[in-house]
Amino acid sequence: MAVSVSTVRESQPARLVDAADAMRGKHSSLQAIVTGEREMLSFLQGHWSGDAATAALATGLRDTDRQERTAARLAHLESALRSGGLQMAALRDALLDLVATTERFGFAVADDGTVTPEQWLIGDFLDSIARNLTAFLQKMLQLFTDLDENTAAAIDQAAGVDIPNPPVDIGGTQLHIPSPDTDPAQVQQWWDGLTQQQRDGLIAQHPPMLGNLNGIPADVRDQVNVAVLDDDLDRVESVVAAHGVSTDDVTADPARFGLSDGDVTRYQNARETQEGLIHQMTGENSLPGPGGDDRRYSDIGAAERADKNWRPTMLWSYDPQAFDGKGRAAVSIGNPDRSANTAVIVPGTSASVRDGWLSDGHNDAINLYNQSLQVDPDNPTAVISWMGYNTPESFTDPNIATTGLARTGGDALAWDVNSLAVTHDAGVPHHLTVAGHSYGSTTVADAFAHSGMQADNAVLLGSPGTDVAQSAADFGVDGDRVYIGDASTDPVGWLGQMGNALPGEINDTLGSMAGPSAGLGADPAFEDFGATRFRAEVPGADMIDPGDHSYYYTPGSESLRSMAEIVTGNGDRLGELGLLAPPRTEMSLATPGQVDLPFVGEVPLPQVQIETPVILDPEWNRPAE
Incomplete structure (x- = not known):
């Protein structure tokens, strides 16, 4: 109630x-x-x-x-x-x-x-x-x-409440899995200290906590999480088969069949996650060929993947009941423990497992993976779609005007990203990029500036502001490695504070109609921020268009090409490739210093400079390439 x-x-x-x-x-x-x-x-x-x-x-x-x-x-x-x-x-x-x-x-x-x-x-x-x-x-x-x-x-x-962590019996030995807040390096030491029989036994029993524990190798997490996902599917589908009813019958009244609302949530988010895995692997929402709709992701063997040249996907994290049923998951194309380059992409408002961010045809990760493969075919980039935080529900959700979810999400993102270095193969180079879109860019900025996230590059796309970070220096990386993609026609990218002008000044004048501050902090595309801006214009765009906010990962775009260079460790080439864009600047007006009068000639005038709340974006109306 x-x-x-x-x-x-x-x-x-x-x-x-x-x-x-x-x-x-x-x-x-x-x-x-x-x-x-x-x-x-x-x-x-x-x-x-x-x-x-x-x-x-x-x-x-x-x-x-x-x-x-x-x-x-x-x-x-x-x-x-x-x-x-x-x-x-x-x-x-x-x-x-x-x-x-x-x-x-x-x-x-x-x-x-x-x-x-x-x-x-x-x-x-x-x-x-x-x-x-x-x-x-x-x-x-x-x-x-x-x-x-x-x-x-x-x-x-x-506070550590409601985190079940019972011991697991493996061959008569009670094994205590480390708690989720254990340092990933200590988790790795614990895992390495087990016998092979104990590790195999844990994978076979697949306690859900193990698949989400930072410090556990990515291939082990994948095996455990996929097995847990299958359990969530089985719980409902076995009842459907036993009673000869439809799935809708069971999910509409689970208590009638001995199930709970939580079982339904797990089932529905398992289906969304499985569809996301299949989509990122094949480009389709179900497995191609006979029986595709009935086959599960776990039915696909390594031989079939190789034969059909499907992308190598993994389920790096999976918690279908997180965030009050919105779900938590991370799907990786490629193994982040063995890839020389890894990119983590973070979505923004209205994204969740429940609402289909992994499964509704989003091709962000696929497009970045494919483009990066063209740039560096010898070192495929692992791309992780990280749906690991609670996002604002929609553009009418009051949470979108505050940074609370971004800061909490930034903590979780930093915890996950920093663990990647622990499990990464010591014999393989480790180059890491974290990219955030829209509200997710604020989350990424907070992960760096507020939560101590460690990565080689930050990429912010269509950012409404960077909250804690007031400049690129606050990210804790080389300032040149903070990259900004912001189309001049993307309305969300204009929300951040730029110098002393729009939108903060007008917001104050109007009684803070946009909340305590316009946007969610500083505009990273503004010149004073000190970041590297790359070209990200939308071909043919000549006016502000909300649809341009979703263009950044589009094949053939300037922004996708720029990101592929960055994530493969070639960000220094953006200039020679003609992919750098000038930052936004604050304009000022001034009276003329002299006037040329007939018969008199030049007459000096007192010059007055007038600061105006006007921002110039040099990218405006530049033909996209």
Whole structure:
């Protein structure tokens, strides 16, 4: 049941942000202590020897490891508190503003969100308006309820609550799988310390936690996750076969067949994920040939893949019930542990497993993989489609105007990306690029600037702003390695703050109509940001067009060609290939310094320079190549 208007009015989400600030202080203090302890242990290791020294140092290292895990939990807890507080505060303000506006225009608003015209307002048209307002207000109340529950779940997860981790019996030995927040290097040591029989036994039993554990090799994660996906499909399809009913019958009333709503969620997201795997492998949404619709992804053997020259896909992560049923997954074309080049692509608003980002024909990963293969055919690039965070639901979702989901997603992205170096084959070069589109670009920027993500290149596409990062220097990589693709006709790319001009200045003048700040931070395509902008124009475009926001991965485009050069380690060639674009600049006007009068000649004038909120994009109306 949704919360009431009075409950929203009495809520104090700003206190969650205050708690996040306090948590940041505790995290910083603990990190300082851990750093001091590690320095002391290092000193003792060089000046103390013997059995007692070895035992003492081992104890000290175990203690500092536990403290670092606690510090990591504090950091995740801070993100959960801040994200929930910012999102709920923005939604609370929007909802209460709508209630106040509705009442000013002569409508009454009940506590459950029902809107009715006052007695002096008469007419069917007004009744229709009231019905529409009721539907919208009640949707906002439900959204606030969902957000409150999601925030509570995120806080529980960050605090280590509800993370089941029972031991697994392998050949009579109870094996304890490391918890999800264990340092990936320690997870790798644990895995390497198992016998081959124990590793095979774990893969055969495929506990779901194992397939999502950073530090486990990618090929093992793939085997485990695909087996878990099959279990999710079997749970429903076995009931369908046993009862002779349709899948829709079972999913519509799972309790009638001994299943739960969670089983249905897992089944539906398993189907979406399987379709995504098949699509990225074959380019089709089902397996070509006889029986394609009935065959599973797991039915495809290595020989068939090789015979048909299908792309090498892997299921790197899979959690169908994450984010309140929206699901979490990452599909990789190529093995990131053995590829010389790896690209991680991060989507934006409205993307989720549930809503089909992996399975509805998106070819972003396929196109980048194919284009990169043309640039460097000897070193195929592994491309990971990372659907690993909770995105805003749509362009009308209040979350789209805040950075809370981006910061929380940035934490998760950094945790996953940084683990790739741990499992990567030491004998193979490791060149890593992380690319984010739209709201995903803000998430990528936060992963670098706020969460310490380590990669060789950052690529931001159609960015509404970079939140924490005020310049390319904040990414922690060489500033030239922060790349921007932003079509001049893409409206989302104009939302970020550029210098002292649009859109922040106008937003302030209009009473912050676009929220506390226009966009989500600085515009990375602006000259002061200091990033490298590559060409990304849409052929034939001569005006702002929302459709141009989705053009960046299109085959034959300037942007896709530029990205392929970047992810294969050839970003330095963009200039010689004619793929560099000048940044946006802020224009100013000035009065003339002199005037030429008849019979008088040149007369000097006092020059006045006028700053104007006008941005010049040199790419505007440039013919695309």
